[in-house]
Amino acid sequence: MQIQIKCLDKFQPLITKKKRVKILVGGRASTKSTFVADYVAACMANGQLWCCGREFQNSIDESVHRLLADEIERLEALGFTVNKTDISHASGGRNFYKGLGRNILSLKGILSGVDGLWIEEGEGLSADTLRVMTGSVRTTAKEFDQAKKLGIPISEMKTPEIWITMNRGSRSDPIAKKYLERAEPELERCGYYEDDGVMIVEANYSDIPKSWFLASGLEAERADDEINMTRQQYDHKWLGKYLETIENAIIQPEWFDACVDAHKKLGFEPLGAEIVIHDPADSGDAKGLVHRHGSVITGAKQKNDGDVNSACDWSTGYANQVRADEYIWDADGIGNPLKRQIGEAFRGKKVKLTAFNGSGAVDKPGDIYQPVSNEQSKPKTNRQTFKNRRAQRYWSLRDRIYRTFLAVTQKKYTDPADMISFSSDMECLSQLRTELCRIPLKDNGQGLIQILSKPEMKRLGIPSPNLADCVMMSEEGGKVEAGPVLIDFD
Numbered sequence: 001m002q003i004q005i006k007c008l009d010k011f012q013p014l015i016t017k018k019k020r021v022k023i024l025v026g027g028r029a030s031t032k033s034t035f036v037a038d039y040v041a042a043c044m045a046n047g048q049l050w051c052c053g054r055e056f057q058n059s060i061d062e063s064v065h066r067l068l069a070d071e072i073e074r075l076e077a078l079g080f081t082v083n084k085t086d087i088s089h090a091s092g093g094r095n096f097y098k099g100l101g102r103n104i105l106s107l108k109g110i111l112s113g114v115d116g117l118w119i120e121e122g123e124g125l126s127a128d129t130l131r132v133m134t135g136s137v138r139t140t141a142k143e144f145d146q147a148k149k150l151g152i153p154i155s156e157m158k159t160p161e162i163w164i165t166m167n168r169g170s171r172s173d174p175i176a177k178k179y180l181e182r183a184e185p186e187l188e189r190c191g192y193y194e195d196d197g198v199m200i201v202e203a204n205y206s207d208i209p210k211s212w213f214l215a216s217g218l219e220a221e222r223a224d225d226e227i228n229m230t231r232q233q234y235d236h237k238w239l240g241k242y243l244e245t246i247e248n249a250i251i252q253p254e255w256f257d258a259c260v261d262a263h264k265k266l267g268f269e270p271l272g273a274e275i276v277i278h279d280p281a282d283s284g285d286a287k288g289l290v291h292r293h294g295s296v297i298t299g300a301k302q303k304n305d306g307d308v309n310s311a312c313d314w315s316t317g318y319a320n321q322v323r324a325d326e327y328i329w330d331a332d333g334i335g336n337p338l339k340r341q342i343g344e345a346f347r348g349k350k351v352k353l354t355a356f357n358g359s360g361a362v363d364k365p366g367d368i369y370q371p372v373s374n375e376q377s378k379p380k381t382n383r384q385t386f387k388n389r390r391a392q393r394y395w396s397l398r399d400r401i402y403r404t405f406l407a408v409t410q411k412k413y414t415d416p417a418d419m420i421s422f423s424s425d426m427e428c429l430s431q432l433r434t435e436l437c438r439i440p441l442k443d444n445g446q447g448l449i450q451i452l453s454k455p456e457m458k459r460l461g462i463p464s465p466n467l468a469d470c471v472m473m474s475e476e477g478g479k480v481e482a483g484p485v486l487i488d489f490d
Helices: 009-016 031-046 065-074 105-111 128-138 141-149 174-190 210-215 219-228 231-239 251-257 264-266 310-321 333-343 389-409 428-435 452-461 466-476
Strands: 023-024 049-054 080-082 088-091 094-099 118-119 161-166 192-194 199-200 275-281 288-293 296-303 326-330 354-355
Touching: 009 023, 009 031, 009 192, 009 199, 023 031, 023 174, 031 065, 031 088, 031 094, 031 118, 031 161, 065 080, 065 088, 080 118, 088 219, 094 251, 105 128, 128 174, 174 192, 174 199, 210 219, 219 231, 231 251, 251 389, 251 428, 264 389, 275 310, 275 466, 288 310, 288 466, 296 310, 296 428, 296 466, 310 326, 310 333, 326 466, 354 466, 389 466, 428 466
Parallel strands: 023 161, 023 199, 049 094, 049 118, 118 161, 275 326, 326 354
Antiparallel strands: 080 088, 088 094, 192 199, 275 288, 288 296
């Protein structure tokens, strides 16, 4: 049986080309889910078995069951029986629904033998689900033997496909790391990417015919969102961009973006002290390293393997290689025993060694804190403003980033020594952006500025911000001297 599907031209390669994983990514009203629902219905009408899943599904109401039923009715497709918990076709085709994250080990048996798997809201997939799922959707031994008896070459055998519809979440999400990261340059350029194993198509409301969008009745909502949402929220919802910020985040993505190559935009050089900062990280987390030269963050690196000692050797070796003036490391927790090893690494060298203790007392407690904007009704000392040293240094970094944002976007003059620039040449720029824009405030009963701790962030599903912590710790370093600079804002 044939079902005629009307779709965007950019979706057609998803049907005509064989590929193990096919991902449709983008914002609201881009017809991604409608198109895949039509495709799955057409496959079921030809006798195929499909699983329709998502990471967590507590009821059929949370599945794509209603969408599939509505599309079958709209297409006037014959032979379907829509039940309360599944849909079947006279050809023998049918589907079932599954919450993939409930019992990951069961996926191996459940998904083996399906003709296809459609995952909705793929941005929520866990690393474990991705790992088990991709190995479970495969051709069975029985199907392989049957094809072999019929003389079908392996290259021509029909293999099950995984279709994923999604909007972007965070760059640190497992699916972003596994699939999107490599594709982003091409998606930005032309909205299409493919390699041997994956095909990714990006579509937004602006890609569909205007008549389709107007007929959806969503234009009033979009226009209202454009006025009342932040740029980050609007771009995420309607243009499918990453949602880097979270509630109570102290640094906004647009602030960070203004700081990228701010030294080039505003005309100051990376002069002064060179500081290398290291976060040894807890077990299982990436170890972080940041290189700061004056007011410019020139490098950011991560090390995913090895233990705390090998990571220490890695970071001190880098510091010696670039002839750093100062080396700072997180000395709270597992970093405290590293003092002897760090001392040996810099023996005989003129390098200032600074052990950072974020849980310690604030610096210059009696000095008056000077906010960038009118955030305080009356002057307060540092002791009256910050809970601990970590909060003080993060807020200092936040103020530095905000000053730079004002200088770049509003031409508000600031001494380069009080600004910060993130070099676009650094290795982990996108990861650093993600981490810095997901640092949340913590409420406390004292009215002090406090930052959520790493363990608290992990419990909320926020990955450990080791690169962000390195940049924060750079505020502990010696006085930044950017040199005399004249910036012309005219």
